[in-house]
Amino acid sequence: MNMVKVFIVDDHYMVIEGIRVLLQHEPGITFCGAASSAESCMAFLLTELPDVILMDINLPGVNGIELCQLVRLKYPSVFVIGLSTFNQLSYIRKMMENGASGYLLKNAGREELTGAIIKVARGQEFMSSEVALILKHGNTSLLPLLTRREKEVLELIVEGCTNNEIARKLFIGISTVDTHRKNLLVKLNARNTAALVRISLDQKLL
Amino acid sequence: MNMVKVFIVDDHYMVIEGIRVLLQHEPGITFCGAASSAESCMAFLLTELPDVILMDINLPGVNGIELCQLVRLKYPSVFVIGLSTFNQLSYIRKMMENGASGYLLKNAGREELTGAIIKVARGQEFMSSEVALILKHGNTSLLPLLTRREKEVLELIVEGCTNNEIARKLFIGISTVDTHRKNLLVKLNARNTAALVRISLDQKLL
DNA sequence: TTAAAAATCACCCAATTCAGGGAGAAAAAA
DNA sequence: TTTTTTCTCCCTGAATTGGGTGATTTTTAA
Numbered sequence: 001m002n003m004v005k006v007f008i009v010d011d012h013y014m015v016i017e018g019i020r021v022l023l024q025h026e027p028g029i030t031f032c033g034a035a036s037s038a039e040s041c042m043a044f045l046l047t048e049l050p051d052v053i054l055m056d057i058n059l060p061g062v063n064g065i066e067l068c069q070l071v072r073l074k075y076p077s078v079f080v081i082g083l084s085t086f087n088q089l090s091y092i093r094k095m096m097e098n099g100a101s102g103y104l105l106k107n108a109g110r111e112e113l114t115g116a117i118i119k120v121a122r123g124q125e126f127m128s129s130e131v132a133l134i135l136k137h138g139n140t141s142l143l144p145l146l147t148r149r150e151k152e153v154l155e156l157i158v159e160g161c162t163n164n165e166i167a168r169k170l171f172i173g174i175s176t177v178d179t180h181r182k183n184l185l186v187k188l189n190a191r192n193t194a195a196l197v198r199i200s201l202d203q204k205l206l
Numbered sequence: 207m208n209m210v211k212v213f214i215v216d217d218h219y220m221v222i223e224g225i226r227v228l229l230q231h232e233p234g235i236t237f238c239g240a241a242s243s244a245e246s247c248m249a250f251l252l253t254e255l256p257d258v259i260l261m262d263i264n265l266p267g268v269n270g271i272e273l274c275q276l277v278r279l280k281y282p283s284v285f286v287i288g289l290s291t292f293n294q295l296s297y298i299r300k301m302m303e304n305g306a307s308g309y310l311l312k313n314a315g316r317e318e319l320t321g322a323i324i325k326v327a328r329g330q331e332f333m334s335s336e337v338a339l340i341l342k343h344g345n346t347s348l349l350p351l352l353t354r355r356e357k358e359v360l361e362l363i364v365e366g367c368t369n370n371e372i373a374r375k376l377f378i379g380i381s382t383v384d385t386h387r388k389n390l391l392v393k394l395n396a397r398n399t400a401a402l403v404r405i406s407l408d409q410k411l412l
Numbered sequence: 413t414t415a416a417a418a419a420t421c422a423c424c425c426a427a428t429t430c431a432g433g434g435a436g437a438a439a440a441a442a
Numbered sequence: 443t444t445t446t447t448t449c450t451c452c453c454t455g456a457a458t459t460g461g462g463t464g465a466t467t468t469t470t471a472a
Contacts, residue, residue, distance in 0.1 A: 012291070014225055014228070014313070015218070015220050015224055017224035018219075021223055107220070109217045160396065160400050190366065191366045193366075193367070201404065201407045
């Protein structure tokens with residue numbers, strides 16, 4: 001079997017080094033390069049195509065989700081594994097929806113990392129047990145559970161929409177939006193909109 | 207000269223590995239261990255005291271700022287270097303106020319990392335040029351400049367205070383708070399409180 | 413299939429915020 | 443010292459939010 005060529009996109013030098021070292025002596029896997037921005041990643045892909053890209057979600061400028069989509073559209077043979085921190089599980093779904101084949105937390109160990117790479121290189125999906133569990137039940141369990149609708153409303157509130165605008169965007173009545181809003185305040189234990197926004201951004205539960 | 211013993215606290219295995227490797231062949235520096243939580247860090251310190259701790263600000267449970275304070279109070283001989291991502295500059299000040307001797311971004315390279323460790327181990331302070339610049343001028347310069355008072359008001363708004371509460375806390379009139387609030391909306395180009403909070407958190411300009 | 417949860421909408425009322433204006437005193441910069 | 447900026451305060455009125463209560467329908471889970 002051929003060697004799996006792995007490329008890393010992460011804006012943290014230390015993380016790149018960490019991964020590179022973890023993969024160093026792994027049979028069947030070669031490290032073929034790294035980039036710290038979406039631009040340099042795309043530039044690299046013009047010269048060489050890896051089998052798997054380990055891609056951080058938080059990149060300066062273009063975020064990982066858009067980059068993932070872009071890469072998958074242009075180079076369907078390149079598989080992407082999302083990388084992120086524990087408290088950003090919210091983005092996992094979006095990453096998967098945009099063509100990622102797997103998702104790893106940055107605290108993953110060597111076995112999990114190599115296992116994920118090998119599996120994804122074969123065209124399969126990989127999901128760490130931790131992530132899979134949370135994806136199933138939708139949240140970090142410590143955080144109050146928000147319903148689908150409540151999340152949508154919250155998202156629009158955070159974007160600065162008034163109840164009126166939210167109602168129009170979601171095709172529901174203003175009073176309904178108001179009810180969701182009140183439930184959000186209770187569930188997130190917020191005193192007002194400001195606190196609501198701060199809490200939801202802090203916890204990244206969008 | 208003695209070897210500088212370095213300990214790492216970070217909840218991301220990959221970061222720990224990355225740092226460990228960067229320090230591996232560095233003369234004068236030895237890696238003496240790592241922890242992924244505040245608890246296990248404190249437990250380690252009972253058995254052995256490093257010279258320098260590289261400490262991530264984002265830890266599960268107890269955050270790095272509190273841990274830093276705790277460590278410095280109990281073990282004044284141990285110096286702490288804060289670690290974080292670029293978009294969390296807001297916490298740098300707090301970290302330094304709580305006894306950290308330096309601050310590094312996670313995308314720091316080998317030279318910067320070792321330089322910081324050596325300098326801090328001697329009892330000096332270290333600040334990467336990037337961080338120092340931004341600390342000086344308080345913001346990322348792209349952002350509209352807020353006055354001292356406006357920042358105070360904004361901070362309280364983000365914490366969920368009403369104008370009334372803010373007025374009492376700052377010993378000024380409600381109308382004054384209101385004026386500041388309006389100016390904040392204009393300066394940050396926000397439509398309402400929600401947008402104001404999101405923008406200020408996004409840009410970390412507290 | 414039945415029970416529980418979520419989504420929908422309505423009403424009232426108080427509190428707060430938003431938008432517009434003006435205006436004087438204090439502090440900082442020129 | 444003069445000018446500019448910041449900080450202070452007030453007014454009016456519209457819009458939005460916050461708190462409480464209650465009810466119907468739809469969806470989901472047991």
